Amino acid sequence: DAGVIQSPRHEVTEMGQEVTLRCKPISGHNSLFWYRQTMMRGLELLIYFNNNVPIDDSGMPEDRFSAKMPNASFSTLKIQPSEPRDSAVYFCASSLAGGSGEQFFGPGTRLTVL
Amino acid sequence: SQELEQSPQSLIVQEGKNLTINCTSSKTLYGLYWYKQKYGEGLIFLMMLQKGGEEKSHEKITAKLDEKKQQSSLHITASQPSHAGIYLCGAQFTGGGNKLTFGTGTQLKVEL
Numbered sequence: 001d002a003g004v005i006q007s008p009r010h011e012v013t014e015m016g017q018e019v020t021l022r023c024k025p026i027s028g029h030n031s032l033f034w035y036r037q038t039m040m041r042g043l044e045l046l047i048y049f050n051n052n053v054p055i056d057d058s059g060m061p062e063d064r065f066s067a068k069m070p071n072a073s074f075s076t077l078k079i080q081p082s083e084p085r086d087s088a089v090y091f092c093a094s095s096l097a098g099g100s101g102e103q104f105f106g107p108g109t110r111l112t113v114l
Numbered sequence: 115s116q117e118l119e120q121s122p123q124s125l126i127v128q129e130g131k132n133l134t135i136n137c138t139s140s141k142t143l144y145g146l147y148w149y150k151q152k153y154g155e156g157l158i159f160l161m162m163l164q165k166g167g168e169e170k171s172h173e174k175i176t177a178k179l180d181e182k183k184q185q186s187s188l189h190i191t192a193s194q195p196s197h198a199g200i201y202l203c204g205a206q207f208t209g210g211g212n213k214l215t216f217g218t219g220t221q222l223k224v225e226l
Binding site: 004031033042043044045048050055056091093095097100101102103104105106107108110 | 145147149154155156157158159162202204206211212213214215216217218219
């Protein structure tokens with residue numbers, strides 16, 4: 001299995017631009033998680049889905065952030081408009097709901113907003 | 115997260131020395147997960163503990179969960195340069211579904 005796939009790996013954009021991060025979970029996994037990692041705040045859960053349905057989005061910072069999961073093999077995290085404080089590494093993880101709970105992480109997308 | 119405290123924040127040890135990292139929760143845990151992260155990479159799963167008093171080992175790494183299920187420790191015996199990285203504990207709480215709340219991490223450096 002290729003593991004969790006994220007794209008792009010690096011993104012540099014200017015303030016005000018729209019940013020879209022993509023994630024392909026491990027085939028067969030039915031839970032998907034989006035995290036943000038910064039030096040100041042550590043690893044924070046933004047939102048997670050079970051069976052393509054958003055279950056908990058309490059970690060989404062504000063309305064500029066949105067996430068979708070149109071099918072079991074694809075999810076996006078969009079930031080519009082982006083701000084310099086959004087600069088961070090964004091991780092996607094997937095797991096099998098009802099299993100051991102182990103989450104498998106992707107390599108992350110390093111976002112820099114100038 | 116204030117729900118989960120991890121200590122120490124950073125650790126420098128000489129190769130061959132033992133070390134312990136602690137993770138303390140303000141609430142009773144349903145499950146506790148240990149992950150390792152190398153700089154610029156994703157998290158790698160190490161171990162998961164669920165029962166009070168449980169202990170698991172993998173190679174030279176041992177993780178324990180106390181009887182009250184509020185504190186976990188990760189112990190590395192005879193540390194090696196390959197153990198260097200950031201160690202994070204992730205907590206699963208009852209009623210929280212399958213989401214994890216992570217500690218702030220412990221950065222480990224192993225000196226030759």
